[in-house]
Amino acid sequence: MTNKATIEPRDPSSPPAKLSQRWRWASKGMIGFLMQQGVENPDVISLAAGLVDPGSLPVSTTRSAFQAMMADDALARTALQYGTTSGAMRLRKQLVSHLANREGMSPDDPRLGTDRFVLTTGSQQLLSLVAEVLFDPGDICLVASPTYFVFLGVLDGVGARAIPVATDENGMQPAALESELQRLKGVGELDRVKLVYLVSDFENPSGYCLSDDRRQAVLEIARRWSREHRLFVLEDAAYRELRYDGSPQTSLLNMDPDGEHVIHAGTFSKSFSPGLRVGFGVVPADLHQAVCVRKGNEDFGSANFNQHLLATVFEQGLYGPHVESVRDAYRVKRDAMLTAADRYFSDIPGVHWMHPEGGLYVWMSLPEEIATGFDSELFHHTVHETGMMYVPGEICFASGDPNGDDRPTNHMRLSFGVQDPAGIDEAMKRLATSVRAMR
């Protein structure tokens, strides 16, 4: 995990490359280290990777949609040609219907207008674009705690400060958000606060859902604290369609009366196929142009072919049944992980874990004295002794203390996405063996 202003060439006769300040900020990212561990230790069973269930990938569905699309010569040529920066209108129209239906909104609701959609390379690109257009170095993003560690890297990359807001099983605490804004006002930094970020459904990594009353409260706070400029709420809904039990909360998108405060990020990576890399944003009208201008510089449009392929999936009625099969597969794996947790951890004192109603992750907490980080004895033990891997919880926290590091060190994110139930059981058994060895 180098973080140098210059990097040395192999040929010592060449002077070093001098890289940008932004690159130096960005280079703190941890995901490369995690992937490297996986590659160098192929025998570990990984509960770290955020990949999806390989058995549920839409092989036959994609084949059907492709054949339908390519049978229409004009459509085939449209799909193989350049698209537009904001994305194929055919898919945007399908998304209006899909979101209207899913969220109980009217398809004519202006908050779901096709002009509010931007189609991106996964929802990750939407998160990055929002950060690019909103944040100057030193600006502030208030984040759930814990939250999606890759977005914390994005904030680093633009020089923004992530400030954690206390979060529990019902999501971000409105009282904590309110008092943090009060504090920032007191120190004269309110004008630097641009965004509240949270994964509204089955937060990555904790599995927490923001409860309905807290959604209302968070939105009300964002509206009330929009003073000189607007304070946006970025609702990362990547896992919203992966609910296995219980009833969904209302989306923040639907709660925002004027459609001016909520940026909604969605993706088909989890519910359909990450290899197609189709994500989207529903963006307040006046922010949409800014996001598209920035995207114009980055790539002037994500793959048009994939957008048309997915539009065909919707048109042919193939999406709903596929998502249902994905949910069925993950429900079994979520249950396998929770059963294994009961089996192997219930007699280890001080170990707790969440029972998520959806998403891909179980969040496990160890006694405070057992550290889980990359440099910890436990991480080393799981990778090199028992043969499994997890995501250390500490990388999912923003530090509340700019002069130190007050991040909790005793959590783990355990993903049930990739492994089959037997693999999940074996990995959990190995993890328990390692945890016992730490005591």
Next chain:
Amino acid sequence: MTNKATIEPRDPSSPPAKLSQRWRWASKGMIGFLMQQGVENPDVISLAAGLVDPGSLPVSTTRSAFQAMMADDALARTALQYGTTSGAMRLRKQLVSHLANREGMSPDDPRLGTDRFVLTTGSQQLLSLVAEVLFDPGDICLVASPTYFVFLGVLDGVGARAIPVATDENGMQPAALESELQRLKGVGELDRVKLVYLVSDFENPSGYCLSDDRRQAVLEIARRWSREHRLFVLEDAAYRELRYDGSPQTSLLNMDPDGEHVIHAGTFSKSFSPGLRVGFGVVPADLHQAVCVRKGNEDFGSANFNQHLLATVFEQGLYGPHVESVRDAYRVKRDAMLTAADRYFSDIPGVHWMHPEGGLYVWMSLPEEIATGFDSELFHHTVHETGMMYVPGEICFASGDPNGDDRPTNHMRLSFGVQDPAGIDEAMKRLATSVRAMR
């Protein structure tokens, strides 16, 4: 073409969004205005769009490759799963063979190692990534004059300064590059110079190719002027495979003895399908990590599915014959445009145009007193009176004068990519009518 620090919401009760400095820099981009003109004036024949020939799109080739890929269940699942940030190894290996063969290099040449490749969303994303990791605000990029206007927008977006270097039919002039570096040294700005950018083959918009001796000279200058830090040369080879006559120059990639100075950008948008949006970079070893870290924040990988699809196109031997058919189609259209230029413009005094051996553009110069810009009488006349559209040449020049605007105003980029020969002839006829009306 708004360029405001804040943008007003529709709902007057909401305060405005406060956007980043980088967004304000980026928002000077012109491509949106051009596209809007096209949408609002559907009856114009556009020689402006950079789209490719619709008739040459690989409908049957894509079908064959898709069927081969999806017939292998393991490969199908790999393609539909997440890939890696730097891109599918299967395609990178095919690219090593392809470039080795095309450039007369050994496939074992370390300058073509798979670890030097990064697969991107079109080559546009590679250009943007390089700008992100190299430039701090105020840093300098030396560019051909004229050059690719979208890259000038990318430089604006990171706050970099584009300084034009005199360019003629043989490409960027080494003597002018040398003297600009001398001048920058004299004013104490040599440490801000990070990159030389040029489209080495059939420069967009001029159609110029950088001659072999100038390639050697530009590279030698970059090496010699690498003092405290390295000066890179970004060889944008987007059009390299679209040569219709004559023999290719040696690539800068192949001329760079240590592989430390040249960044080579390529794409399959022009030679195969822009809808797949697969581009790539061959990047000096020590810059590769930086580019991938940045890409990790932006999207952690372009569409894996498309990379595997294209790898299959190569494996099945389908790429070469397709590119041959693309070249045949464009040769006819290039000739149609040159014939039309002779027919309609040869008796208009002071009008000149290039005869490109490849690429997609004919660069036409009018008498200096006839302005071609978006606000010009000519542009208005072509869009609203005769019914055609071109790209004004002035947006393809960096301004050499930071306090003014010394960009030439009498050029046009005319694309023969989209229209068929009859459409090209008609558009050229209309353009000539408009030009005559200006005299």
